[in-house]
Amino acid sequence: MENIYCSIITIGDELLIGQTIDTNSAWIAQQLNPIGVQVKRRVAVGDNKEDIINALNEEQKHSKIILLTGGLGPTNDDLTKPILCDYFESTLVMNEAVLKHVTSFFERRKRPMLAINNNQALVPNNCVVLFNEVGTAPGLLFEKDDKLIIALPGVPFEMQYLVSTRVLSIISKKYITPNFIHRTLITAGEGESFVANRLIEFEKTLPQNIKLAYLPKLGLLKLRLTGTETSAAEIDEYFNTLKSILANIFVADQDIELEAQIGILLNEKNKTLSVAESCTGGHIAAKITSIKGSSLYFKGGIVPYSIESKENMLGVNTHTIETTTVVSEATALEMAQNCLQKFNTDYALSITGYLEKNDHENQVWIAFANKSTCIAKMITVPYDREKNTVLTVNSALNLLRLFIIENP
Amino acid sequence: MENIYCSIITIGDELLIGQTIDTNSAWIAQQLNPIGVQVKRRVAVGDNKEDIINALNEEQKHSKIILLTGGLGPTNDDLTKPILCDYFESTLVMNEAVLKHVTSFFERRKRPMLAINNNQALVPNNCVVLFNEVGTAPGLLFEKDDKLIIALPGVPFEMQYLVSTRVLSIISKKYITPNFIHRTLITAGEGESFVANRLIEFEKTLPQNIKLAYLPKLGLLKLRLTGTETSAAEIDEYFNTLKSILANIFVADQDIELEAQIGILLNEKNKTLSVAESCTGGHIAAKITSIKGSSLYFKGGIVPYSIESKENMLGVNTHTIETTTVVSEATALEMAQNCLQKFNTDYALSITGYLEKNDHENQVWIAFANKSTCIAKMITVPYDREKNTVLTVNSALNLLRLFIIENP
Numbered sequence: 001m002e003n004i005y006c007s008i009i010t011i012g013d014e015l016l017i018g019q020t021i022d023t024n025s026a027w028i029a030q031q032l033n034p035i036g037v038q039v040k041r042r043v044a045v046g047d048n049k050e051d052i053i054n055a056l057n058e059e060q061k062h063s064k065i066i067l068l069t070g071g072l073g074p075t076n077d078d079l080t081k082p083i084l085c086d087y088f089e090s091t092l093v094m095n096e097a098v099l100k101h102v103t104s105f106f107e108r109r110k111r112p113m114l115a116i117n118n119n120q121a122l123v124p125n126n127c128v129v130l131f132n133e134v135g136t137a138p139g140l141l142f143e144k145d146d147k148l149i150i151a152l153p154g155v156p157f158e159m160q161y162l163v164s165t166r167v168l169s170i171i172s173k174k175y176i177t178p179n180f181i182h183r184t185l186i187t188a189g190e191g192e193s194f195v196a197n198r199l200i201e202f203e204k205t206l207p208q209n210i211k212l213a214y215l216p217k218l219g220l221l222k223l224r225l226t227g228t229e230t231s232a233a234e235i236d237e238y239f240n241t242l243k244s245i246l247a248n249i250f251v252a253d254q255d256i257e258l259e260a261q262i263g264i265l266l267n268e269k270n271k272t273l274s275v276a277e278s279c280t281g282g283h284i285a286a287k288i289t290s291i292k293g294s295s296l297y298f299k300g301g302i303v304p305y306s307i308e309s310k311e312n313m314l315g316v317n318t319h320t321i322e323t324t325t326v327v328s329e330a331t332a333l334e335m336a337q338n339c340l341q342k343f344n345t346d347y348a349l350s351i352t353g354y355l356e357k358n359d360h361e362n363q364v365w366i367a368f369a370n371k372s373t374c375i376a377k378m379i380t381v382p383y384d385r386e387k388n389t390v391l392t393v394n395s396a397l398n399l400l401r402l403f404i405i406e407n408p
Numbered sequence: 409m410e411n412i413y414c415s416i417i418t419i420g421d422e423l424l425i426g427q428t429i430d431t432n433s434a435w436i437a438q439q440l441n442p443i444g445v446q447v448k449r450r451v452a453v454g455d456n457k458e459d460i461i462n463a464l465n466e467e468q469k470h471s472k473i474i475l476l477t478g479g480l481g482p483t484n485d486d487l488t489k490p491i492l493c494d495y496f497e498s499t500l501v502m503n504e505a506v507l508k509h510v511t512s513f514f515e516r517r518k519r520p521m522l523a524i525n526n527n528q529a530l531v532p533n534n535c536v537v538l539f540n541e542v543g544t545a546p547g548l549l550f551e552k553d554d555k556l557i558i559a560l561p562g563v564p565f566e567m568q569y570l571v572s573t574r575v576l577s578i579i580s581k582k583y584i585t586p587n588f589i590h591r592t593l594i595t596a597g598e599g600e601s602f603v604a605n606r607l608i609e610f611e612k613t614l615p616q617n618i619k620l621a622y623l624p625k626l627g628l629l630k631l632r633l634t635g636t637e638t639s640a641a642e643i644d645e646y647f648n649t650l651k652s653i654l655a656n657i658f659v660a661d662q663d664i665e666l667e668a669q670i671g672i673l674l675n676e677k678n679k680t681l682s683v684a685e686s687c688t689g690g691h692i693a694a695k696i697t698s699i700k701g702s703s704l705y706f707k708g709g710i711v712p713y714s715i716e717s718k719e720n721m722l723g724v725n726t727h728t729i730e731t732t733t734v735v736s737e738a739t740a741l742e743m744a745q746n747c748l749q750k751f752n753t754d755y756a757l758s759i760t761g762y763l764e765k766n767d768h769e770n771q772v773w774i775a776f777a778n779k780s781t782c783i784a785k786m787i788t789v790p791y792d793r794e795k796n797t798v799l800t801v802n803s804a805l806n807l808l809r810l811f812i813i814e815n816p
Contacts (some may be wrong), residue, residue, distance in 0.1 A: 074600070
């Protein structure tokens with residue numbers, strides 16, 4: 001079966017001077033994969049006619065489907081629509097349905113409609129208009145021989161709306177696609193090269209159509225098996241072997257964030273959680289509350305960033321801090337115990353440490369408490385402030401997950 | 409003067425199935441711009457020989473400098489080094505300096521050295537080896553006619569180390585580059601199309617070599633002027649006009665995050681801050697503590713995610729919550745006042761609201777307190793949980809900035 005490839009062209013000078021990080025492409029790729037479409041190339045070009053036309057021409061050599069994002073807005077630096085008009089020899093026509101939608105869009109927001117917003121309803125006469133319920137710039141779909149060229153807004157939630165509601169079904173109807181299966185294993189506590197060393201024999205057993213990829217994160221390692229034209233049973237067999245080889249460092253057998261796993265565990269057990277995090281400054285609470293429904297099990301957190309607030313808000317003993325310092329096993333244990341009591345939860349997590357880069361490796365103490373047990377673990381963090389924060393958050397969430405499993 | 413263009417090729421299947429977001433390219437672009445090198449195109453391709461070679465060939469048509477990242481690691485899915493060897497007809501030779509470094513890298517970490525780690529010291533015989541002090545995979549630099557092809561590790565801090573210490577100076581020595589100047593203005597409180605409408609006449613006055621770009625964020629709008637072969641004085645003149653037109657929505661005249669601006673203000677005034685954030689779940693505290701030195705002015709935060717913790721930990725009156733609900737002006741005001749007292753700070757910020765998508769626009773109350781004043785503002789958030797969080801955080805930080813300025 002023929003592979004159906006897609007190229008994603010993102011348009012915008014901001015992508016090339018590094019002012020904006022492209023998150024759209026990753027999201028699009030995640031949606032295309034399940035319908036059997038492979039992203040072959042992702043290309044970012046500037047707000048420049050020649051570069052956009054070049055990219056359009058080049059990507060058609062690689063892919064049947066070309067998705068463009070960005071440059072559909074109402075301002076002068078938005079070039080995608082006029083360029084596509086030229087490219088497909090279109091004339092612009094006023095689309096009454098889009099005009100009505102744009103007008104009511106501004107009415108509902110009680111904002112005056114401007115002349116440039118009218119232009120949003122001007123569309124090429126030879127394309128399919130992808131009606132944008134959640135914004136003012138519609139998507140534009142052109143068919144050329146057996147190829148699809150689709151322009152979408154760059155605003156992420158507008159692009160996402162159009163891909164979900166229109167683009168995926170149009171692609172599925174037009175092409176017959178092969179099947180792809182991915183399986184992701186998450187591990188923690190062992191570096192990429194050590195894991196690779198343990199998998200030398202396993203990798204030799206993999207057939208041509210199943211590939212293994214290593215995706216290291218700070219404190220975590222993701223391993224991904226990808227099968228082409230395989231069966232779920234075949235890939236599961238290899239995946240289960242992988243799981244059993246790496247059982248001692250196993251975290252999860254799907255690509256699910258640690259905070260989501262913790263949420264599932266707490267919901268299953270009907271237990272609650274609170275956190276007292278000093279050096280991570282709110283990142284742990286932010287991760288936990290990023291999960292929909294987390295208010296069912298997360299009662300709250302405190303960021304006692306000063307010694308005073310550790311004492312006054314969290315009730316850590318002044319004597320403990322004076323005798324063992326603020327970054328110590330004893331301080332971490334007291335923080336976790338007091339957090340558990342003050343928020344009246346079943347589990348509590350505490351963190352205290354230094355994350356700023358130093359001439360030596362910094363220590364971070366992480367403690368876990370429930371009504372009967374309180375333990376602390378020390379990790380060292382060798383990077384800069386930002387990376388040490390990520391490493392500490394990932395390590396703490398994984399240790400919390402293990403504490404909840406081991407202390408039900 | 410000839411423009412010096414760079415193409416960035418990022419290599420990895422994880423980029424094409426959407427498992428990883430490419431942050432390397434944006435960082436690289438930020439470093440190249442000040443030395444007068446423009447990123448012309450960014451291309452992501454999979455772990456696949458044909459696609460990597462294609463990209464290498466194609467990008468040399470567009471750019472003098474080709475930077476590749478990724479695929480230099482020790483595992484079997486790391487293809488960049490063998491492919492470059494083929495491409496440049498190299499033979500692999502053991503580099504004793506790299507081998508010594510890799511060996512001591514593992515010794516310092518008290519980890520056994522594996523056979524596959526030895527391979528890190530095998531380098532093509534016809535390239536310049538970019539010694540990697542912070543990791544085990546060296547960078548590889550090939551010269552071909554007037555072009556530079558440079559392969560770097562994909563691990564962000566290793567790539568960053570090599571670009572900062574080696575790549576930038578090599579490029580600066582080899583090419584004479586034109587000069588670019590960017591000026592960024594940040595505004596808040598008015599949508600992209602309204603700002604564009606106010607700037608129609610201004611845009612007409614811009615000369616050919618100065619471009620204006622609109623970069624909308626949730627709750628913020630960045631405007632960027634880019635001048636090519638211009639003087640600081642010339643671009644400043646246009647920038648000052650832009651500033652004066654948009655004075656009423658002005659936030660900052662450089663691309664500096666709101667949390668950094670707040671830090672500067674508090675340090676100047678020698679004042680302290682605490683936060684009580686419910687629905688934003690720790691994101692505000694995480695932003696504030698992401699700034700180096702924030703412990704000088706940030707005393708701490710609380711995430712009172714449950715009604716119980718709003719009452720017990722923050723001392724919000726049960727009566728207030730019962731009569732006005734948990735998302736109300738009165739609750740927000742009490743949260744800010746109590747936060748100020750409990751953390752004993754000069755300023756306090758509080759947030760309470762619903763961020764989960766609803767059938768109507770959600771309300772969020774944000775309050776600000778100092779010793780003499782306490783005010784609350786209401787914003788509406790129309791998106792999903794994730795976007796509403798970003799919108800609320802941006803809005804709250806900007807309002808806090810204004811409150812500090814207006815209430816010294």
